[in-house]
Ligand SMILES: [Fe+2]
């Protein structure tokens with residue numbers, strides 16, 4: 480096996496040299512035993528690299544493996560890459576081979592994990608575990624030949640709709656898999672959140688948008704939000720709003736869960752996403768409530784609001800899920816605006832004020848744990864993480880409005896997740912310094 484592996488490496492090196500030296504591929508039989516399945520193509524220099532004495536020591540299996548490798552690499556009609564350069568192909572092959580522990584020329588889920596761990600600056604550990612799981616499930620536990628993986632990577636660089644999911648992974652993982660830890664934001668993600676708005680188009684969109692605007696105006700006026708911002712006002716507002724914000728996700732999950740049971744059909748990865756959204760909103764609440772103990776009157780108003788909003792949202796969701804997701808999308812646009820205002824106020828607060836203290840005050844322990852804010856994570860860091868969460872809720876709820884019956888949620892679609900991970904991986908390899916790659 481080791482001998483075979485060494486030969487495969489040597490053959491690739493020889494071919495690479497041949498290709499980079501512009502040595503023409505000739506119709507020539509170098510060794511019938513080895514090249515019989517290679518459409519009689521051979522490269523002159525491979526004869527120098529593989530003396531006859533060494534060929535004769537190869538087992539039938541070795542020869543077969545070498546044939547398969549050479550078949551792809553020698554016959555130009557088999558090299559179907561349009562975006563991957565020959566150089567990059569070699570670099571990627573070398574890295575794949577370095578993680579191909581059982582040396583079978585294929586990458587399995589465990590080996591993929593090792594591959595992605597070499598790129599920890601772009602993949603979080605939780606992402607690596609998720610991608611490896613989706614890879615395993617999507618390929619029904621089978622390992623993927625390195626050549627196919629290279630083709631899939633090439634396809635992700637092409638932006639060609641027809642070549643999407645070129646590994647042909649299945650989507651069943653969307654029904655049960657979800658990553659509870661994906662709210663561990665990176666610095667650049669936290670700082671790149673912008674306030675976006677989806678223009679309402681249909682009558683239903685306009686009703687949803689105006690309902691949100693009306694509720695916001697009433698709530699802002701009643702709580703005096705438009706005046707000076709204080710820590711007390713912030714906590715009162717966010718605690719109340721988060722008790723409401725965790726309702727839609729759970730309602731959507733319950734309704735969709737029962738629908739899936741009734742119809743005996745897949746859901747397409749939305750139940751888990753909305754369960755996760757509900758948990759995320761509940762974590763906002765549980766974190767903020769450690770910073771302020773709400774009064775009895777406040778708690779009573781939360782119970783009333785939950786009954787009113789919860790009942791209304793449930794019936795609205797049974798009638799029109801699309802209207803409800805658009806409505807939540809607009810609520811979340813407002814949430815991003817609110818947290819942006821809070822972050823701005825903390826950053827601009829004069830030294831010595833209560834708000835300024837949040838620049839250095841440690842975040843509650845539950846928040847440090849959930850968002851992985853680090854030992855010295857501050858309340859300001861916490862607010863930035865919560866804003867990133869709200870931006871994600873905004874985007875997913877608007878996106879869901881565009882889904883059709885039977886679609887798989889694009890955020891939970893294993894084929895999209897794997898394609899995007901492969902694309903991220905290869906782009907990282909392409910931007911690395913050549914020196915670093917040569918050492919990889
Ligand atoms: Fe929230």
Ligand SMILES: [Fe+2]
Pocket residue numbers: 724760811814868869872
């Ligand atoms: Fe939210």
